[in-house]
Amino acid sequence: MSFPWANEYKPSHPLMVWMDEKLPLPRLVYNAVGGGYEVPRNLNYFWNFGFLAGLCLVMQIVTGIVLAMHYGGDTRVAFNSTEHIMRDVNWGWLMRYAHANGASAFFVVIYLHIFRGFFYSSYKAPREMIWLIGVVIFLLMMATAFMGYVLPWGQMSYWGAQVITGLFSAIPLVGDAFREWLLGGFAPDNATLNRFFSLHFLLPFVILGVVILHVWALHIPGSSNPTGVEVKSESDTVPFYPYYIGKDGWTVALFMVLFGIAVFFMPNALGHPDNYVPANPMQTPAHIVPEWYFWPFYAILRAFTVDFLIVPAKLMGVLAMFSAILVWFFLPWLDRSPVRSGSYRPLYRKFFWFGLVPAMAVLFYCGGAPAEEPFVMLSQLASLYYFAHFLIIVPIVSSIERPDPLPFSITEAVLGADDKASLGGQG
Amino acid sequence: MIRIISLAVGAFFTLALLLAFGTGAVNYISEPPAPSAEKVFHEHPKEAKFASDGPFGHFDEAQLQRGFAVYQNVCAACHSISQVAYRDLEKLGYNEAEVKAIAAKATINAKDPLSGEMKDRPGLPADKFPPVVYAGAGHPPDLSLITKARHGGAAYVYSLLTGYTEQPAELIKRFPDAKLKPDSGLHYNPYFANLNIAMTPPLASDDLVTYSDGTKATKDQMAKDVAAFLVWTAEPNLEKRHQVGFVWVLFMLFATVLGYMSYRNIWADKKGH
Numbered sequence: 001m002s003f004p005w006a007n008e009y010k011p012s013h014p015l016m017v018w019m020d021e022k023l024p025l026p027r028l029v030y031n032a033v034g035g036g037y038e039v040p041r042n043l044n045y046f047w048n049f050g051f052l053a054g055l056c057l058v059m060q061i062v063t064g065i066v067l068a069m070h071y072g073g074d075t076r077v078a079f080n081s082t083e084h085i086m087r088d089v090n091w092g093w094l095m096r097y098a099h100a101n102g103a104s105a106f107f108v109v110i111y112l113h114i115f116r117g118f119f120y121s122s123y124k125a126p127r128e129m130i131w132l133i134g135v136v137i138f139l140l141m142m143a144t145a146f147m148g149y150v151l152p153w154g155q156m157s158y159w160g161a162q163v164i165t166g167l168f169s170a171i172p173l174v175g176d177a178f179r180e181w182l183l184g185g186f187a188p189d190n191a192t193l194n195r196f197f198s199l200h201f202l203l204p205f206v207i208l209g210v211v212i213l214h215v216w217a218l219h220i221p222g223s224s225n226p227t228g229v230e231v232k233s234e235s236d237t238v239p240f241y242p243y244y245i246g247k248d249g250w251t252v253a254l255f256m257v258l259f260g261i262a263v264f265f266m267p268n269a270l271g272h273p274d275n276y277v278p279a280n281p282m283q284t285p286a287h288i289v290p291e292w293y294f295w296p297f298y299a300i301l302r303a304f305t306v307d308f309l310i311v312p313a314k315l316m317g318v319l320a321m322f323s324a325i326l327v328w329f330f331l332p333w334l335d336r337s338p339v340r341s342g343s344y345r346p347l348y349r350k351f352f353w354f355g356l357v358p359a360m361a362v363l364f365y366c367g368g369a370p371a372e373e374p375f376v377m378l379s380q381l382a383s384l385y386y387f388a389h390f391l392i393i394v395p396i397v398s399s400i401e402r403p404d405p406l407p408f409s410i411t412e413a414v415l416g417a418d419d420k421a422s423l424g425g426q427g
Numbered sequence: 428m429i430r431i432i433s434l435a436v437g438a439f440f441t442l443a444l445l446l447a448f449g450t451g452a453v454n455y456i457s458e459p460p461a462p463s464a465e466k467v468f469h470e471h472p473k474e475a476k477f478a479s480d481g482p483f484g485h486f487d488e489a490q491l492q493r494g495f496a497v498y499q500n501v502c503a504a505c506h507s508i509s510q511v512a513y514r515d516l517e518k519l520g521y522n523e524a525e526v527k528a529i530a531a532k533a534t535i536n537a538k539d540p541l542s543g544e545m546k547d548r549p550g551l552p553a554d555k556f557p558p559v560v561y562a563g564a565g566h567p568p569d570l571s572l573i574t575k576a577r578h579g580g581a582a583y584v585y586s587l588l589t590g591y592t593e594q595p596a597e598l599i600k601r602f603p604d605a606k607l608k609p610d611s612g613l614h615y616n617p618y619f620a621n622l623n624i625a626m627t628p629p630l631a632s633d634d635l636v637t638y639s640d641g642t643k644a645t646k647d648q649m650a651k652d653v654a655a656f657l658v659w660t661a662e663p664n665l666e667k668r669h670q671v672g673f674v675w676v677l678f679m680l681f682a683t684v685l686g687y688m689s690y691r692n693i694w695a696d697k698k699g700h
Contacts, residue, residue, distance in 0.1 A: 080510070250690045253683040260672060261676060264668050303444060303447065333429050387444070391434065392433070392434060
């Protein structure tokens with residue numbers, strides 16, 4: 001599971017020797033995120049977001065547990081108990097703002113982590129399993145975030161729940177029954193709030209478990225790297241500790257600077273004002289919008305405005321919205337280029353920077369905009385590109401593209417070809 | 428095989444989107460969406476400066492007390508601030524005795540501990556501001572969170588309060604249906620989302636309150652003061668948040684510099700970094 005030159009865990013203190021015989025947990029940690037894990041030496045800063053995502057998860061769990069101590073999951077008290085946290089609980093405002101903005105920070109980091117994967121084809125063999133588990137984590141995160149947003153029981157909580165659960169009623173025949181089963185009623189109400197609170201508490205721990213699988217799967221082949229060339233020799237890698245702990249460490253501090261600016265100085269910038277209005281089933285907000293991290297998929301949902309063949313428009317939208325993420329599962333088999341890194345794939349790189357990234361930006365923008373022209377037409381074009389990119393362009397590009405020559409090894413990529421001879425003795 | 432399926436699925440979605448786009452484009456060209464009165468005449472909040480704005484934002488106690496006076500004398504007739512407790516008023520600079528006196532003027536309907544019946548009693552500092560029973564039609568919203576519950580926050584509240592005006596002739600010319608009937612009970616206000624608000628102009632004349640600090644109670648001054656007060660009701664911990672924020676950000680910047688230096692140090696023996 002590791003390279004032969006990796007450091008071995010050698011406990012020196014008698015207690016640690018004893019511990020290693022009974023339960024080799026320190027050894028596991030050492031091999032997972034310590035001196036025993038050999039990592040390519042050429043990782044750029046796009047490889048920092050996995051570590052930051054783990055940090056976000058821990059932060060969300062800690063602040064969330066504190067919030068749950070003061071929150072009341074009942075429609076009669078939910079809104080007021082949230083305000084009670086903001087006003088009367090010591091440091092409650094900090095816990096809530098850190099939790100709400102923590103969700104946004106988590107998604108910022110995760111989107112960058114996923115797009116790192118797209119550019120450097122991190123999903124390719126032998127790392128398909130890491131990718132598949134990662135997509136599962138993303139889906140679990142979306143479910144968790146959606147249910148968390150319902151808990152304050154503001155206007156957008158209520159109407160968001162109404163709209164998102166309403167999507168399931170598009171399923172033919174069983175849709176309405178399924179929706180009622182999900183909600184525990186005909187509309188979001190106390191039964192809905194209770195189960196969402198219960199699941200919102202449970203799912204982060206499920207995510208934690210799946211994250212452990214994600215990291216486990218990562219440690220089988222080891223980390224990918226910006227050249228996409230696999231590790232060949234000892235000179236290609238450095239131990240995770242201290243090298244990448246040092247690199248991740250300072251970006252954690254930088255992340256905390258940016259996160260602090262959001263939490264302390266603009267805590268409501270990413271939220272919707274309507275969620276400071278208590279839920280009112282009798283009054284529909286002018287524009288129902290989900291949280292910003294759902295906007296690309298919300299834009300795809302709303303892009304399908306006409307029936308197609310025998311499929312009604314609403315069902316098309318729902319199918320497309322789910323498919324937009326499900327296609328990621330198939331990427332390892334759709335992209336058959338032998339070259340991983342976008343740096344050596346001139347054609348793929350163009351489609352990435354001038355196709356996928358702008359399309360995603362347009363979807364982000366249109367998802368938050370009202371459902372009117374020109375935003376609907378723009379999101380139709382962007383969604384069209386989105387599906388074409390993954391389902392048509394990527395498979396075709398991967399067969400016709402002529403990749404640039406790859407470096408011989410990671411070491412050569414870092415040090416240049418001239419130094420190769422001098423490193424001969426280290427291999 | 429998977430690539431054939433992929434192409435088919437891709438064609439399915441892209442063709443559906445092409446059809447949707449085409450239909451939308453044809454409709455857009457044949458029947459361009461007519462601009463609505465709200466689209467054309469709605470105005471963004473005026474530029475208004477408040478002490479609580481920005482990273483150095485803090486509360487101006489004197490202004491909050493003036494705003495509280497406006498709330499009590501004008502807004503409280505119809506609007507509650509049910510998230511706020513009387514004890515919170517100490518943060519506006521009132522002392523304990525003053526807070527007790529303010530609370531005692533309110534009537535709170537609560538369970539009498541001796542008889543177990545619901546009875547009216549004078550308010551206590553621990554009480555929250557009581558609900559306001561509004562006799563007219565409509566539902567005046569609770570104002571505790573209003574500056575966080577509207578785009579534009581305090582500037583919106585200030586603009587709305589000072590924004591009442593006659594319907595522009597231009598509007599009636601372009602949208603004859605939008606002309607307000609005298610018995611509609613609505614008032615034109617371009618800062619309100621749909622331009623017509625049921626609330627009668629609350630600050631219709633100067634000197635609706637007498638400020639104890641001698642400030643002249645113009646309409647503009649009252650609107651600004653009450654908007655500042657409503658920032659406080661929505662976010663009573665704003666000052667503490669800013670103070671802690673500075674400590675946090677400065678400490679983390681320091682940690683970033685230290686962290687970066689140790690990172691460079693650790694990697695010093697690895698050429699190429």
